Amino acid sequence: MRDVTIPGSSWGNRLLQVYDPTTNVFAAGGGIGQGLGMAIGTGIAKPDTPTLAIIGDGGLQVHLGELCTLADERPHVIVALFNDGGYGVLRNLQDAKDSPRRAVDLATPDHALLARSLGLDHELVTETGGFDRALAAAVQRRSPTIIEIDVASLLPRPEPMVPPVNVP
Numbered sequence: 001m002r003d004v005t006i007p008g009s010s011w012g013n014r015l016l017q018v019y020d021p022t023t024n025v026f027a028a029g030g031g032i033g034q035g036l037g038m039a040i041g042t043g044i045a046k047p048d049t050p051t052l053a054i055i056g057d058g059g060l061q062v063h064l065g066e067l068c069t070l071a072d073e074r075p076h077v078i079v080a081l082f083n084d085g086g087y088g089v090l091r092n093l094q095d096a097k098d099s100p101r102r103a104v105d106l107a108t109p110d111h112a113l114l115a116r117s118l119g120l121d122h123e124l125v126t127e128t129g130g131f132d133r134a135l136a137a138a139v140q141r142r143s144p145t146i147i148e149i150d151v152a153s154l155l156p157r158p159e160p161m162v163p164p165v166n167v168p
Helices: 006-012 035-045 057-062 066-073 088-096 111-117 128-141
Strands: 051-056 077-083 121-125 145-150
Touching: 035 051, 035 057, 035 066, 035 077, 051 057, 057 077, 077 128, 111 121, 111 145, 121 128, 128 145
Parallel strands: 051 077, 077 145, 121 145
Antiparallel strands: none
């Protein structure tokens, strides 16, 4: 499940192998924040298969209450939370037009503390190799997990504007 987010477009569309088009779910409507709810529904519908949700911190803040549903229902949903401190797509558009930034840099919660307060597992990833380890552990755990990716610490940095690509 990919929410409308830069990592969903730059990483999810290009690097994840899609073996069956019914397993590549994304919010076609274009609104951010739908990803977590859709991932929870997918996890409940397919309890024997782990569900990976690729979401951004801005999209999560739009539907923060969904974390409570994740904690209550406990499906095997692994949330890859890409934290860039705001609405990255809108920030990049404003920067590309040399416009002042408005309403794109967000105060973000401490996601580890938030996860712990809901009884959810959390792991912070600050380097690219850390994601593989965190994902493998989350798949084995068979319970909801938040893998928070600190986007600012990753190298090389992704391009700010991602060209379109065909998605099955």
